Each structure stands twice: as C-alpha cells, then as structure tokens.
Amino acid sequence: MVRRTGRRPGNPDTRDAILAAARTAFAEKGYDGASIRAIATAAGVDPALVHHYFGTKDKLFLAAMNSPMDPGEIIPQALTGPPDTIGERLVGLFLTVWDSPAGAAGVAMLRSAVSTEWTARLFREFVVTQIMRRVLPLVDLRPDEAPLRITLVASQLAGLALVRYVIKVEPLASAPQETLIAAIGPTIQRYISGDLTEAQQPEPRPGARPGSRRG
Amino acid sequence: MVRRTGRRPGNPDTRDAILAAARTAFAEKGYDGASIRAIATAAGVDPALVHHYFGTKDKLFLAAMNSPMDPGEIIPQALTGPPDTIGERLVGLFLTVWDSPAGAAGVAMLRSAVSTEWTARLFREFVVTQIMRRVLPLVDLRPDEAPLRITLVASQLAGLALVRYVIKVEPLASAPQETLIAAIGPTIQRYISGDLTEAQQPEPRPGARPGSRRG
Numbered sequence: 001m002v003r004r005t006g007r008r009p010g011n012p013d014t015r016d017a018i019l020a021a022a023r024t025a026f027a028e029k030g031y032d033g034a035s036i037r038a039i040a041t042a043a044g045v046d047p048a049l050v051h052h053y054f055g056t057k058d059k060l061f062l063a064a065m066n067s068p069m070d071p072g073e074i075i076p077q078a079l080t081g082p083p084d085t086i087g088e089r090l091v092g093l094f095l096t097v098w099d100s101p102a103g104a105a106g107v108a109m110l111r112s113a114v115s116t117e118w119t120a121r122l123f124r125e126f127v128v129t130q131i132m133r134r135v136l137p138l139v140d141l142r143p144d145e146a147p148l149r150i151t152l153v154a155s156q157l158a159g160l161a162l163v164r165y166v167i168k169v170e171p172l173a174s175a176p177q178e179t180l181i182a183a184i185g186p187t188i189q190r191y192i193s194g195d196l197t198e199a200q201q202p203e204p205r206p207g208a209r210p211g212s213r214r215g
Numbered sequence: 216m217v218r219r220t221g222r223r224p225g226n227p228d229t230r231d232a233i234l235a236a237a238r239t240a241f242a243e244k245g246y247d248g249a250s251i252r253a254i255a256t257a258a259g260v261d262p263a264l265v266h267h268y269f270g271t272k273d274k275l276f277l278a279a280m281n282s283p284m285d286p287g288e289i290i291p292q293a294l295t296g297p298p299d300t301i302g303e304r305l306v307g308l309f310l311t312v313w314d315s316p317a318g319a320a321g322v323a324m325l326r327s328a329v330s331t332e333w334t335a336r337l338f339r340e341f342v343v344t345q346i347m348r349r350v351l352p353l354v355d356l357r358p359d360e361a362p363l364r365i366t367l368v369a370s371q372l373a374g375l376a377l378v379r380y381v382i383k384v385e386p387l388a389s390a391p392q393e394t395l396i397a398a399i400g401p402t403i404q405r406y407i408s409g410d411l412t413e414a415q416q417p418e419p420r421p422g423a424r425p426g427s428r429r430g
Contacts, residue, residue, distance in 0.1 A: 114329040114381055124382050151378060151387035152398055158382075159374020163366055166329055167339050167373075172366035183367055183411040187402045196398040 017043040018050055022064040027122040031061060031129040061130065065122065066112075068105035069097050071130045079138045086139075087189030088181050094157055095177045098165055107165050110158075127154060139192065152191040160184060232258040233265055237279040242337040246276060246344040276345065280337065281327075283320035284312050286345045294353045301354075302404030303396050309372055310392045313380055322380050325373075342369060354407065367406040375399060 021042035025034035036057055040047040054060040062070055078093045079086065098106050113123030132150050141149060160180070163169050172180075190196070236257035240249035251272055255262040269275040277285055293308045294301065313321050328338030347365050356364060375395070378384050387395070405411070 111329055114326055114377070120382050124384055127382065127384050148386050148390060148394070148398070151384050154384060155374040155378040155387060155399075156371050156402070157374065158377045159370040159372070162329070162373045162377060163370040167335050167342065169339055169342050169366050169369060171363050172370060175363060179363070179411075183363070183406070184370075186405070187371070190401070191398070196394075 014043070014045060014049070015053055018045060018053060018060075019064050022060050023122060026061060026064060026125055027118050031057075031125045036060070058130070061126065065126050066105060066109055067126070067130075068102035068109065071134055075131070075134045076138060079135065083140070083193065084189070085185075086192055087187065088185035090153070090157075090188050091160075091181045091185045092177065094160070095180060098161060099177065103165055106161065110161055110166060141192070145196075149191050149196070152196075153188050156184060156187055156191070229258070229260060229264070230268055233260060233268060233275075234279050237275050238337060241276060241279060241340055242333050246272075246340045251275070273345070276341065280341050281320060281324055282341070282345075283317035283324065286349055290346070290349045291353060294350065298355070298408065299404070300400075301407055302402065303400035305368070305372075305403050306375075306396045306400045307392065309375070310395060313376060314392065318380055321376065325376055325381060356407070360411075364406050364411070367411075368403055371399060371402055371406070 018039065021039045022034070025039050025042065028034075029038075034057075036050050037047045039060070040050045043050075050060065054063055058072060059070075074093065074097065078090045081089055097103070109123075112119050113126075114120065131154070132147065135150055136146055139146065160172075164173050164175075164180075233254065236254045237249070240254050240257065243249075244253075249272075251265050252262050254275070255265045258265075265275065269278055273287065274285075289308065289312065293305045296304055312318070324338075327334050328341075329335065346369070347362065350365055351361055354361065375387075379388050379390075
C-alpha cells in the first residue's frame, strides 16, 4: 500500500494541477525525461512545493498513476525468501493486494491504462521504471534474459487481473487464492527461472512427422 | 477472420441501430436471454431483416463486438492435432491473428471490453458463449475442471495481448513469435492438461521450515 500521511497538505487544486502536469510529463517525456522542475513549471508552482506535497519523483509518479500500491514496498517483500517458491509467493501477494480494498483502485488503474495510447504509454513507463527496474537488482537472472522473463511474468499477472477483477469470468473470478497460487505459481516460477527456449516435451512421439507443427 | 461478403447490404443507419440494440441486449440479458426478436423490436425493424443482415445470432454477436475473428473458425483449427502440442499451437495461432492486420481490431475490442462495467459484461458473455462453450466439446477434460482450465488459458492469452499489443512493454512487445511460443506454449499446455493442484517442487528443501510459506 502507498503510505499516506493523515491529511493531505495544501490546496487540492494545486495538488491536482501538479498531478495533471506530472501525468502529461511522464507520458510525453518518459519517467527519466520528466523533471520535477519542468512539472512544477507546467503546474505554475515552485519545485519545492512538489517535493513538499509528494516527496520523491517516484512517489509523485505513483500518485499520478493512482497506484493502489507502492511497488517499492511490495516487490522486495515478494522477492525475499527461497528462490524456488518465488512464483507462489508472487501470485499470493498479488492476489492479497487485489482481493483487498486496494483492488478497486487497481481495476481503475488498469482501465485507465488500457483506455488510450497516451495512458498506455504512461502505464508502460510505470511498468518499466517502477516494476522492472526494481525487480532486476533483486533477482539472480542473466541480464540478457531478465527483461523478457519479467515481461512474461507481467503478462500472466496482468491477464489474471483482467480476467478475475475486470472481466470477471467464472470460475476464475471467484476461485480461492490457494487454487490460483497452485495453478499460476508454477507458471511464474518457470518464467523466472525455468528453461524458456524449448518445449517441455522435446521428444517426438511415435508416428509424429518432423516439422508437422509448421503445417 | 470473420468472413464478410463483398458489400454490406442495406441502410448503414439500420445496421448500426441493430448493432446498438444488440449490444444493449447482450450486455443486459446475456447472450442466451437476448432474442433476435427483441433486438429487432428495440431497433425498430423486422426480425427477418436482422437475419438478412447478420445471419445467425452468433454472427450478430461477433459483429456487435467488432470481433476481429470468429472463434467458431479459429478454435477448431487450434484444437485439431496432437493433444500434447495444443499449447504451442494455441499460442502460435493467437500470435498469428494478433500480429496480422486483425490485431488492431483486437486491441480496440480489448480496450472497449475494459472501459466500463457494462462493456466488461458484454465481453464476459463473449468469452463464455463464443470461446468457452466452443472449446468444451472439443477438449477431453474432466467437466469439473474444464471451466477453470479454460479461464486460466484466457488469463495468460489476455495478458499476452495486453502487454504485447496494448501497453507494448519491451522486449515482449517485439519478441519473435517462436520465442513466445516456446515460452508461453508450455504454460497453456499445463493449464489444459497438467496437474494444477500441487506445486511443481513439492519436496521441501533441506533447511526449509514447514509452513514458512505462510509467514
């Protein structure tokens, strides 16, 4: 969860103006290209006020995305522990967050992400800078393989959110967490640490013609 | 692909009125509860005209959804062949359709599906009646397990579409089809025919505390 202070300081209009300027800047220039200074200028405020309201650039980005959780807190939690059960832990934590009241905000974020090219670009920046960059130093993966592995994990978890919480197709929508951890955990585990370059049944079956898969 | 006749017959306004009435009826009453007669009445036309324009109720539904492909054609194609390579074939076919010009229509359909509760309900009817119902009689699955297995497949394929074609996160967005078939095919294969009730590494590692996963 994103930790919030008890009250939000300052003028709500100013806050909203900063968030709107931040969304535009992050979508148009990317996370790295968007500076607090430029965002403050676009919002017509002093950069010190942006820091005062939102703290770091990361926190400003999370607020601009209405993110229901802070990947900076969730990811280390998910990746701590035995490497061979990381898949289960990741699915369990994902379901715990999305099945909580934060899930509604997650649905809203996913809805917004998908709605236009512009919001998709903003969400892509979020995935790359807030998720992929944080995961990379914490996992022991070959650097040339890690990005594909992480985006494969993202594809399964995003699809889980889509089918369970947005489209709500049964029985997946109401399946107990344990059922989904057992079903999807090994998928995530394999995407992280398994062999992704060959099929799991490499031996031709009797009678199978070589190359018939291409047919 | 949905086969289209060379020209669309009749008045485009009438066609659009029928499609709008169909969307409302399918979302509000579900596929089974929506009748061609009631759709025709809502659109102010004769039911015979709906049949004349769209053929069957299935085809009307596909047109109402702007579906880029007819699951009635795609699914039997994907499920024909050796059962132990169905995962690879399904991913391959999925990528072929989405990487083709039809993919843009797929993105539009997914965007629309996610945008509101109402369109999500419409898309859920699509998944259940056009995909799950067609898959069930073609696969040799225990009836009590089949629905969860199929929705798990849907979650991975929907997430693949989301990350590759809508959010476009690299390197998955540009990965060659063969890479993704090798990576994701075994996931689909396991969801269809594997054991989903226990972890793939059931043996505790030396030093692992029983129950520590819950901690």
